[in-house]
Amino acid sequence: MEIIIIQSIITGMMIGFIYALVSVGLSLLYGIMDIINFAHGEMLMVGMFASYWLWALGGVDPLYSIPLVGGVLALLGVLVYKGIIRQIYGSSMLTQVFATFGLSIFLSSSAQFLFTPNVRAVKDPLIGGNLRLGEVFISIPELFAVVMSAGTFALLYWFLEKTATGRALRATSENRNAASLMGINTERMYYLGWAISIGLVGIAGGVLASYYYVFPGVGGTFALMAYVAVALGGFGNVMGAFVGGIVIGIVENVTGVLFLPVYKYIGIFLVYLLVVLLRPQGILGKS
Amino acid sequence: MLKIKRPGFLLISLLTGLILIATACGSKGGSNQSGEKNTVAVSEIKLGGIYPMSGQSAIMGTDLKMGMELAADIINNKHEDIDLPFAKGQGLPNLNNAKIKVIIGDHQNDPNVAASEAERLITQEKVVSLQGNFYSSASASIQQVTERLGIPLVLDSSSSPTLTERGMKWTFRTWASDAMFTQTMFDFAKFISNKKGIPIKTVGIIVDDSLYGQDSAKIARKEAERLGWHVSVDIAYKGSAVNLDAEVQKMKAVNPDLIYGTSYISDAILIVKTMKKINYMPKLFVGNAAGWGDPAFLEALGNDTFGFTTRELMNEDLISKNPSLGKIMDMFKQRTGRTMSGTAANAFSTTLVIADAINKAGSTKPEDLHQALLKTDIAAKDVILPALRGVKFDPVTHQATTIHPVMLQSQNGKFFTVYPENMATKEAIYPTPNWDNR
Numbered sequence: 001m002e003i004i005i006i007q008s009i010i011t012g013m014m015i016g017f018i019y020a021l022v023s024v025g026l027s028l029l030y031g032i033m034d035i036i037n038f039a040h041g042e043m044l045m046v047g048m049f050a051s052y053w054l055w056a057l058g059g060v061d062p063l064y065s066i067p068l069v070g071g072v073l074a075l076l077g078v079l080v081y082k083g084i085i086r087q088i089y090g091s092s093m094l095t096q097v098f099a100t101f102g103l104s105i106f107l108s109s110s111a112q113f114l115f116t117p118n119v120r121a122v123k124d125p126l127i128g129g130n131l132r133l134g135e136v137f138i139s140i141p142e143l144f145a146v147v148m149s150a151g152t153f154a155l156l157y158w159f160l161e162k163t164a165t166g167r168a169l170r171a172t173s174e175n176r177n178a179a180s181l182m183g184i185n186t187e188r189m190y191y192l193g194w195a196i197s198i199g200l201v202g203i204a205g206g207v208l209a210s211y212y213y214v215f216p217g218v219g220g221t222f223a224l225m226a227y228v229a230v231a232l233g234g235f236g237n238v239m240g241a242f243v244g245g246i247v248i249g250i251v252e253n254v255t256g257v258l259f260l261p262v263y264k265y266i267g268i269f270l271v272y273l274l275v276v277l278l279r280p281q282g283i284l285g286k287s
Numbered sequence: 288m289l290k291i292k293r294p295g296f297l298l299i300s301l302l303t304g305l306i307l308i309a310t311a312c313g314s315k316g317g318s319n320q321s322g323e324k325n326t327v328a329v330s331e332i333k334l335g336g337i338y339p340m341s342g343q344s345a346i347m348g349t350d351l352k353m354g355m356e357l358a359a360d361i362i363n364n365k366h367e368d369i370d371l372p373f374a375k376g377q378g379l380p381n382l383n384n385a386k387i388k389v390i391i392g393d394h395q396n397d398p399n400v401a402a403s404e405a406e407r408l409i410t411q412e413k414v415v416s417l418q419g420n421f422y423s424s425a426s427a428s429i430q431q432v433t434e435r436l437g438i439p440l441v442l443d444s445s446s447s448p449t450l451t452e453r454g455m456k457w458t459f460r461t462w463a464s465d466a467m468f469t470q471t472m473f474d475f476a477k478f479i480s481n482k483k484g485i486p487i488k489t490v491g492i493i494v495d496d497s498l499y500g501q502d503s504a505k506i507a508r509k510e511a512e513r514l515g516w517h518v519s520v521d522i523a524y525k526g527s528a529v530n531l532d533a534e535v536q537k538m539k540a541v542n543p544d545l546i547y548g549t550s551y552i553s554d555a556i557l558i559v560k561t562m563k564k565i566n567y568m569p570k571l572f573v574g575n576a577a578g579w580g581d582p583a584f585l586e587a588l589g590n591d592t593f594g595f596t597t598r599e600l601m602n603e604d605l606i607s608k609n610p611s612l613g614k615i616m617d618m619f620k621q622r623t624g625r626t627m628s629g630t631a632a633n634a635f636s637t638t639l640v641i642a643d644a645i646n647k648a649g650s651t652k653p654e655d656l657h658q659a660l661l662k663t664d665i666a667a668k669d670v671i672l673p674a675l676r677g678v679k680f681d682p683v684t685h686q687a688t689t690i691h692p693v694m695l696q697s698q699n700g701k702f703f704t705v706y707p708e709n710m711a712t713k714e715a716i717y718p719t720p721n722w723d724n725r
Contacts, residue, residue, distance in 0.1 A: 116345070137566050261537055
């Protein structure tokens with residue numbers, strides 16, 4: 001029984017690190033701009049497709065194309081900011097919501113139109129197989145995903161805490177006007193925020209492409225987990241979102257194994273409700 | 288605001304115009320259904336097929352379509368060397384050698400799309416019958432349309448039992464229902480476990496949340512009860528999943544002797560990958576075809592599929608059991624590069640059944656076709672699937688009756704028939720070896 005619980009915690013943690021990486025970008029964006037990017041899941045899907053097509057048409061294993069996909073998606077983030085968000089920033093809440101929501105529909109429909117709803121998978125990726133530690137089994141692609149996720153987050157955290165630009169980003173997140181008064185170019189911060197946020201999602205997509213199915217609807221589940229993780233960890237708190245993602249992965253899996261898999265989402269949302277009731281600012285949010 | 292001089296007059300003329308246009312459109316489209324009495328020589332008879340032409344089962348849909356088109360080829364052209372109905376001639380003899388034309392619709396596994404495709408094929412393309420559909424959920428939607436419009440629907444690949452249990456006059460089924468299939472699966476499990484002296488006491492069920500999955504789970508529970516086996520874990524998951532870790536881990540935690548699974552192809556592959564990931568394998572896995580019997584299953588996983596079983600009505604190693612099967616499978620492989628599956632073979636066979644009914648009726652009128660279908664009595668040698676000993680429909684449910692499903696097991700990357708004993712080409716391997724012992 002103990003082995004089962006240990007295995008389920010470990011397996012849950014591994015998917016949790018992916019949720020975490022996806023959630024961090026979402027949280028960052030909200031912190032800087034007070035905008036919830038409803039197209040976040042679809043951008044993950046774009047990243048996964050980019051990685052898949054680089055493999056299918058260019059023969060590049062998803063492992064190698066991760067930096068490229070991250071870069072391409074960062075560029076996409078910049079374009080989305082420049083083309084869409086800048087136009088509607090500051091207008092009513094409804095307009096902002098619909099802008100990204102509309103973008104999400106546009107992206108998933110375009111993917112369906114261009115690539116068909118067929119499910120694709122990368123065959124024989126470079127990373128495969130599993131590790132055995134006693135009675136616990138760890139899949140190597142997922143372990144790699146954990147390492148990439150943790151490493152990328154560490155890099156981001158260092159950037160935000162230790163570099164001047166990172167601090168400027170955090171300042172903008174805390175108080176836009178004050179930051180502007182201090183001489184920070186908030187407009188540039190917005191560009192940067194979008195580039196980082198979507199770039200992170202691109203890395204997550206590139207990592208996932210090695211072992212997950214790629215199809216136009218794949219972003220949906222991850223996005224849902226990301227929203228909950230961000231709310232759980234505290235809106236705008238990047239570390240909170242990361243921790244939130246891992247917590248969700250573990251809760252999802254443990255609930256599913258201890259009770260019945262059909263309850264796994266109930267488990268997640270129960271935890272979320274508890275946090276909202278007992279600590280509304282989120283696990284790591286400031287009260 | 289625009290000032291209209293005589294608003295009343297304008298309104299009436301607009302309305303009149305609209306009514307005239309609507310009537311003109313309506314009379315071209317809706318009225319004439321497919322039934323033409325054969326006083327006017329009909330040169331072409333359209334048969335409709337609605338399959339999943341996109342989504343995770345798109346390849347299966349393409350194969351089913353090819354099954355129909357192959358049948359049309361056999362009927363329309365001279366094939367001296369093939370001993371099947373209509374093969375040696377050209378077209379349907381009782382209808383002045385009218386040729387068959389296949390019209391395909393894509394239901395996208397969406398009930399709304401399925402219904403509108405059925406409407407389109409019947410009212411615009413004027414097909415005289417529909418066949419399909421591989422997804423029972425699509426069939427449930429389509430049969431509402433065929434019942435309303437009075438056109439025969441012959442199910443060649445949908446197995447949910449409810450489709451022939453609702454008193455639908457116009458629905459027929461040449462495929463087996465899941466009731467028949469699941470009974471064979473459990474009979475096989477009992478047979479092989481007795482033979483090897485390792486009894487089965489517990490059953491785990493893992494199905495997706497489609498109509499197909501849910502209905503099959505109900506039958507599995509009944510079958511387990513019939514054999515006195517306890518269902519120790521009962522899982523339904525959301526189809527097209529990206530993560531089934533919790534589900535598979537739950538199965539490993541409970542560890543039943545027998546697992547009964549119903550999944551479409553991408554979920555089946557994901558389940559096996561996850562089972563390998565956490566090193567879990569039950570004594571026996573019986574898969575309810577679809578993903579578990581899909582050639583793509585073998586292709587994607589190779590020998591990781593070793594030991595997995597599935598139910599079918601046909602397999603490559605049964606070619607010798609029917610004189611025409613080999614030739615038809617060759618033709619199929621030539622056109623698609625793939626091995627013909629049981630469902631594709633039944634799509635082929637069903638088109639011949641429908642053609643036979645049209646020919647016997649001597650007309651394409653729906654009521655005549657319906658009467659002829661009820662009287663269908665095709666000999667075993669004229670049906671390429673060895674598990675179908677001829678085609679006859681039950682007078683009340685319209686379910687084909689003379690069906691004896693076989694069990695296939697994956698060994699060394701191929702499916703072999705392992706049950707019943709008089710059809711088996713290899714012995715079943717039981718219990719299934721663990722991941723480290725392959």
